[in-house]
Amino acid sequence: MLKEWRHRRAVQRVKPGDGRPLKRFRWWQNFSRGLFYLPLAADGGRQTVYAVDVREDKSSGEKKGHLYLDGRHHAESKLPAVFPVQGGTVEVKASTFGLKRCHYVTAEGAERQLAPDPRSAEGKRARLHRRHPTLSRWVGGVAVFVLVVSLAVLLLQLLEQVTRADGLGQHTGVFTSPVELSAWANTAIGFGAAVASTERALRLRYHWLLDGGAG
Structure with missing residues (x-):
């Protein structure tokens, strides 16, 4: 029920496009823009190409998805977005390090990931x-x-801090983390987790515990 309500609300957020042409992807946009394509067969053997262009809105700072149809701006929505397209919808969701979903979902429920711009x-x-x-x-x-390692270290450190809180340790006992890291080591683990989550975002892989914890 909640999932269906969120889906309907996302569809309602979609605004019509202004018909402007799709701009070519530039090399300096690698970590500020996402561009994906969805070719679909249309009537008469003609191919229709949808494109999803994800950027940060300069005025609000929010990530927005822009849907293009055959190279022209067709619709837009803030993320998460659900764009109605031929035969189904395109679902777009962002994570802290990129996108976690950019999939075409048919009316029958089948889905496939859109192809990224090369x-x-x-x-x-x-x-x-x-x-x-x-x-x-x-x-x-x-x-x-x-x-996994960064999450384990974080949980151990968090558990130690919680049990050292006033009054709680008297009832549960104070937990001492078996892993003691210096400030630079903690920084290195945090940096490694950010790089790992970015790598997974490039493949649109996301797990709420692993990648959500890193963000």
């Missing part, structure tokens, strides 16, 4: 996976390992 950071990461799948899996595995 010049974008997401496109370059997808190309690495196609050309070097083994290396890609290793990189993804290392990212998960770093996030």
Whole structure:
């Protein structure tokens, strides 16, 4: 019920576009813009191409999704967004480090991820996976390992702080974390977690505990 309500509300937020042309992706936009494509077969054998352009709104600071149809601005919405398209919807959701979802969902419930622009950071990461799948899996595995370690360290430190609170430790006992890190080590772990979450965001991978904790 809650999911359906959020879906309807997201659809209602969609505003019509102004018809402006889609601008080419530039190399300096790698970490400020996301651009994805969805080609669909239309009537008469013609192909329709939707594009989702995600940027930060300069006035509000919020991330916005812009839907283009055959190169023209068709609709826009703040994220999370649900854009009605031919045969279904395109769902776009942001995370702290990028996007966690940019998928085409058909009326029957089938879904697939949109293809990133080859010049974008997401496109370059997808190309690495196609050309070097083994290396890609290793990189993804290392990212998960770093996030698990950083989450474990965070939970241990948090538990120690909570049990040292006035009055609580008298009833539960004071927990002492077996891992004691210096300030620079904590900073390094935090930086590693941010890099790992960014790597996962480039593949639109997201887990509420791992990536949410890192953000």
